[in-house]
Amino acid sequence: MKLIKYPERRDWPELLKRPALNTESLFDTVRTIIDKVKEEGDKAVREYEALFDKVTLQTIIVSPEEMEKGIASVSDELKSAISLAKRNIETFHSSQRFVGEKVSAANGVTCWQKAVGIEKVGLYIPGGTAPLFSTVLMLAVPAKLAGCKEIVLCTPPDKEGNVHPAILFAAWLAGVDKIFKVGGVQAIAAMAYGTETIPKVYKIFGPGNQYVTAAKQLVSLRDVAIDMPAGPSEVEVLADDSANPAFVAADLLSQAEHGVDSQAMLITTSEKLQTEVVAEIERQLANLPRKEIAEKSLNNSKLILVRDIEEALELTNAYAPEHLIIETRDYQKVAEDVVNAGSVFLGSLTPESAGDYASGTNHTLPTNGYAKAYSGVSLDSFIRKITFQEILPEGLRNIGPAIEEMAANEHLDAHKNAVTVRLNALKEMN
Amino acid sequence: MKLIKYPERRDWPELLKRPALNTESLFDTVRTIIDKVKEEGDKAVREYEALFDKVTLQTIIVSPEEMEKGIASVSDELKSAISLAKRNIETFHSSQRFVGEKVSAANGVTCWQKAVGIEKVGLYIPGGTAPLFSTVLMLAVPAKLAGCKEIVLCTPPDKEGNVHPAILFAAWLAGVDKIFKVGGVQAIAAMAYGTETIPKVYKIFGPGNQYVTAAKQLVSLRDVAIDMPAGPSEVEVLADDSANPAFVAADLLSQAEHGVDSQAMLITTSEKLQTEVVAEIERQLANLPRKEIAEKSLNNSKLILVRDIEEALELTNAYAPEHLIIETRDYQKVAEDVVNAGSVFLGSLTPESAGDYASGTNHTLPTNGYAKAYSGVSLDSFIRKITFQEILPEGLRNIGPAIEEMAANEHLDAHKNAVTVRLNALKEMN
Numbered sequence: 001m002k003l004i005k006y007p008e009r010r011d012w013p014e015l016l017k018r019p020a021l022n023t024e025s026l027f028d029t030v031r032t033i034i035d036k037v038k039e040e041g042d043k044a045v046r047e048y049e050a051l052f053d054k055v056t057l058q059t060i061i062v063s064p065e066e067m068e069k070g071i072a073s074v075s076d077e078l079k080s081a082i083s084l085a086k087r088n089i090e091t092f093h094s095s096q097r098f099v100g101e102k103v104s105a106a107n108g109v110t111c112w113q114k115a116v117g118i119e120k121v122g123l124y125i126p127g128g129t130a131p132l133f134s135t136v137l138m139l140a141v142p143a144k145l146a147g148c149k150e151i152v153l154c155t156p157p158d159k160e161g162n163v164h165p166a167i168l169f170a171a172w173l174a175g176v177d178k179i180f181k182v183g184g185v186q187a188i189a190a191m192a193y194g195t196e197t198i199p200k201v202y203k204i205f206g207p208g209n210q211y212v213t214a215a216k217q218l219v220s221l222r223d224v225a226i227d228m229p230a231g232p233s234e235v236e237v238l239a240d241d242s243a244n245p246a247f248v249a250a251d252l253l254s255q256a257e258h259g260v261d262s263q264a265m266l267i268t269t270s271e272k273l274q275t276e277v278v279a280e281i282e283r284q285l286a287n288l289p290r291k292e293i294a295e296k297s298l299n300n301s302k303l304i305l306v307r308d309i310e311e312a313l314e315l316t317n318a319y320a321p322e323h324l325i326i327e328t329r330d331y332q333k334v335a336e337d338v339v340n341a342g343s344v345f346l347g348s349l350t351p352e353s354a355g356d357y358a359s360g361t362n363h364t365l366p367t368n369g370y371a372k373a374y375s376g377v378s379l380d381s382f383i384r385k386i387t388f389q390e391i392l393p394e395g396l397r398n399i400g401p402a403i404e405e406m407a408a409n410e411h412l413d414a415h416k417n418a419v420t421v422r423l424n425a426l427k428e429m430n
Numbered sequence: 431m432k433l434i435k436y437p438e439r440r441d442w443p444e445l446l447k448r449p450a451l452n453t454e455s456l457f458d459t460v461r462t463i464i465d466k467v468k469e470e471g472d473k474a475v476r477e478y479e480a481l482f483d484k485v486t487l488q489t490i491i492v493s494p495e496e497m498e499k500g501i502a503s504v505s506d507e508l509k510s511a512i513s514l515a516k517r518n519i520e521t522f523h524s525s526q527r528f529v530g531e532k533v534s535a536a537n538g539v540t541c542w543q544k545a546v547g548i549e550k551v552g553l554y555i556p557g558g559t560a561p562l563f564s565t566v567l568m569l570a571v572p573a574k575l576a577g578c579k580e581i582v583l584c585t586p587p588d589k590e591g592n593v594h595p596a597i598l599f600a601a602w603l604a605g606v607d608k609i610f611k612v613g614g615v616q617a618i619a620a621m622a623y624g625t626e627t628i629p630k631v632y633k634i635f636g637p638g639n640q641y642v643t644a645a646k647q648l649v650s651l652r653d654v655a656i657d658m659p660a661g662p663s664e665v666e667v668l669a670d671d672s673a674n675p676a677f678v679a680a681d682l683l684s685q686a687e688h689g690v691d692s693q694a695m696l697i698t699t700s701e702k703l704q705t706e707v708v709a710e711i712e713r714q715l716a717n718l719p720r721k722e723i724a725e726k727s728l729n730n731s732k733l734i735l736v737r738d739i740e741e742a743l744e745l746t747n748a749y750a751p752e753h754l755i756i757e758t759r760d761y762q763k764v765a766e767d768v769v770n771a772g773s774v775f776l777g778s779l780t781p782e783s784a785g786d787y788a789s790g791t792n793h794t795l796p797t798n799g800y801a802k803a804y805s806g807v808s809l810d811s812f813i814r815k816i817t818f819q820e821i822l823p824e825g826l827r828n829i830g831p832a833i834e835e836m837a838a839n840e841h842l843d844a845h846k847n848a849v850t851v852r853l854n855a856l857k858e859m860n
Contacts, residue, residue, distance in 0.1 A: 024651060049451065076834070077835055080832075081835035084536075087535065088535035092533050110521050111791050113821055116769050129841060131839070195678075203804040222453075222659065225804060247852060249853075253847070253848075256844070257845070258842075262834040288847075290841070332820075343819070350821040353849050354829065356845060359536075360539070361541050370655070374655060375815045376817060378817075385805045386771075386773070386805070387785070387791045388776060395789075396779045399514065399518070405507055406511050406564055410560045411720070413718055415786060418681050421680045
């Protein structure tokens with residue numbers, strides 16, 4: 001942890017620097033795997049599973065029997081927690097449904113947008129020590145609500161060829177159509193191009209390591225859409241002297257345990273809080289199972305003391321955190337001036353964990369300052385808004401001459417002519 | 431033009447193939463220019479302008495005097511046409527404003543989304559023979575409506591160092607803040623990283639040649655968002671025997687004149703129409719100034735006869751055209767089953783030109799089949815939806831235990847602890 005007091009504005013850029021990402025350097029490695037899967041399909045997928053996940057798969061798809069067995073082995077407590085989270089995510093994302101209204105900018109000209117679900121989507125759920133069943137909900141629930149016709153999920157199996165039961169349960173509950181025991185670059189390639197078993201999708205969602213990220217970027221250059229560029233997770237707590245140091249420390253630690261490259265920042269107007277949070281972190285850290293990871297990650301942490309809330313907000317907007325927790329007396333007012341953040345948590349009883357799991361908001365959010373240009377995943381991520389327009393005779397008479405004038409000035413005479421032939425036909429009819 | 435009658439379904443993929451895009455092969459060339467602009471700023475920009483646009487610039491920014499002089503030289507007819515188009519674009523895009531509602535999935539838990547404009551956006555307008563002032567409107571009008579604080583525009587100047595007056599007028603009318611006389615890869619690099627004169631932006635919009643496209647893709651891997659991947663423009667007309675062959679021919683030609691790689695498709699249930707459209711194209715083509723381009727582009731054109739409207743729709747959804755014109759008797763009903771398209775034009779009096787210029791819809795649309803996963807540019811493209819949440823004591827008691835259960839099962843104990851410390855504090859308070 002670095003304690004910083006009243007930094008000068010010229011030092012802000014250095015202060016807010018994130019660890020550099022360079023997925024481009026992995027493109028060559030990743031391209032080889034992608035090309036092989038594209039050419040050889042399931043055969044290549046199996047070979048890479050044997051190589052990287054050390055597993056020889058009989059079947060790539062999770063069978064109904066595996067599904068049933070897996071679901072049965074999840075505890076009732078966890079099932080009910082996942083079900084509660086699913087309901088809340090569903091409620092919040094349902095409220096995001098878009099219904100376009102018909103608009104007439106000119107008489108006889110009607111335009112509107114219509115939301116249509118992306119037909120085929122692919123969800124990637126990483127493996128590793130922690131089974132990210134919460135991410136299954138965050139991606140599959142809105143996909144289902146959006147009306148996506150085919151929702152496929154790829155996740156690496158363990159060495160025995162099994163997928164974690166909680167992932168199977170969450171996928172079943174959220175309405176995933178097919179689950180494949182495939183991970184890494186080979187999973188991204190399979191969903192981007194399709195194999196004999198794994199369907200090609202139009203958009204790929206989900207987190208992953210740097211190779212998965214590089215693969216998503218590479219296939220997104222031409223062949224398939226992706227949710228957003230990815231980077232290490234991060235949180236900023238913006239707090240004044242009313243904040244509870246134990247809560248702030250817990251929030252910073254819950255980010256730090258994610259990975260050694262995670263970043264947890266405190267921006268505060270209270271020197272007392274800055275000091276107390278350090279002590280609380282030390283105290284809470286001692287009891288954490290993922291202490292080692294958190295300790296390393298805390299090397300990236302900065303606890304920054306600033307002059308006032310205005311400065312805290314400016315620094316926050318310059319940082320554009322993925323998660324922003326505001327623990328100040330007048331947090332509603334402070335929140336109004338947030339312009340760059342992924343998801344904002346208001347008040348002392350709203351930890352990031354709530355949004356990570358069960359309050360209903362999505363936890364797939366823009367990292368690495370991408371919040372300046374990107375939104376987190378929402379129902380929007382699974383739809384397209386198609387525009388429609390209908391022009392009646394009166395409408396063409398109203399806007400036709402302007403179209404002709406503009407097209408002529410852009411030297412696009414056939415564009416002009418498409419209006420002229422119609423206006424002439426209308427004249428003849430009269 | 432290729433006339434195809436009743437193709438077999440197995441031949442569809444071949445039939446719907448587009449010219450291959452490979453911007454990746456340009457990455458090395460483009461990277462050199464980007465890196466130089468990133469390092470040397472305005473100096474490099476001037477050098478590349480001299481090299482590529484054959485112009486020595488005194489100042490990169492368009493001065494107020496240039497602006498005034500340019501605007502004064504635009505004819506009143508064109509000014510009034512552009513103003514009409516601007517009003518309609520403004521009306522339609524205003525209707526797209528998003529206001530998030532507060533949602534309580536559980537008692538004491540409130541979540542909402544808030545739309546916030548992207549603070550800095552960059553618009554790229556290509557040079558060449560045709561001054562694309564219509565694209566200025568399509569990008570700058572929604573940017574302004576979205577509340578973007580800084581809207582900059584880059585466009586290559588002519589050999590005398592001037593920008594086309596109609597571009598200046600459209601930019602002024604739409605509220606662009608700064609216009610720079612810079613084109614090509616150097617313009618994209620300057621907006622992605624900033625120079626002494628040109629501000630760094632968070633998202634870059636606009637069409638361009640293959641080098642501009644490659645540059646946008648390369649900078650979007652890490653440093654700045656872009657509107658969408660680009661490809662050659664395309665139109666599909668879906669028509670039955672009620673369609674007017676002269677209108678259909680005019681629509682196909684207005685796409686064909688865009689460029690030699692444009693694609694114009696007809697999918698029809700009427701053999702008579704298929705024949706008549708060919709004759710009409712020959713007739714209309716003779717009078718077009720851009721005849722040569724259109725003729726070459728028509729080599730990519732396919733006029734496909736199918737068995738019925740259902741088959742026409744399936745083929746259409748498999749193609750996912752950028753522009754889709756539906757000229758059938760019951761076009762409203764047919765439109766209901768369109769799931770993959772950028773923008774849809776309904777009935778015989780609704781040419782693509784209307785949406786290209788003045789009906790109010792946006793003309794920046796997904797090409798190359800990207801309509802399967804992407805929407806066209808809209809007000810959404812210029813905002814982010816930030817999520818907010820506030821949890822009260824009752825709310826934490828409601829969802830806290832589920833969060834604890836889920837976090838524990840994902841082996842994220844600090845996430846659990848961020849809830850536990852708060853639930854304990856609530857207990858102590860009682």
